[in-house]
Amino acid sequence: VYALDKNSKTVVSFNVGKRTNKTLSRVLDTLKLSEAKKIFTDRLKNYRYLIDEKLHSVKRFGTNHIERKNLTLRTHLKRLNRWTICFSKSLVVFTAVLKIYFWT
Numbered sequence: 001v002y003a004l005d006k007n008s009k010t011v012v013s014f015n016v017g018k019r020t021n022k023t024l025s026r027v028l029d030t031l032k033l034s035e036a037k038k039i040f041t042d043r044l045k046n047y048r049y050l051i052d053e054k055l056h057s058v059k060r061f062g063t064n065h066i067e068r069k070n071l072t073l074r075t076h077l078k079r080l081n082r083w084t085i086c087f088s089k090s091l092v093v094f095t096a097v098l099k100i101y102f103w104t
Helices: 021-033 046-050 060-076 091-103
Strands: 002-004 011-014
Touching: 002 021, 002 060, 011 021, 011 091, 021 046
Parallel strands: none
Antiparallel strands: 002 011
């Protein structure tokens, strides 16, 4: 799970894990600290409970940048491809790879 700045297309925050309230909260806490004006999400129901209605927007055009970033990530990092032998056995190593990728 990660958050993307709409203008610069850079990753603002990320957390490795399933899309549970706990995982989403870690990313959303960073967004709240940065005083985001608008947060675009997909239709996952968990967001309704975690994001204030004034900030939250569920629109198809709002998530196109994140979908493009997903494709770019899967292209650059073979660890993210489905059905591949290039996977990380360790969650720590996988998180470290993402930190390095997002930092550069």
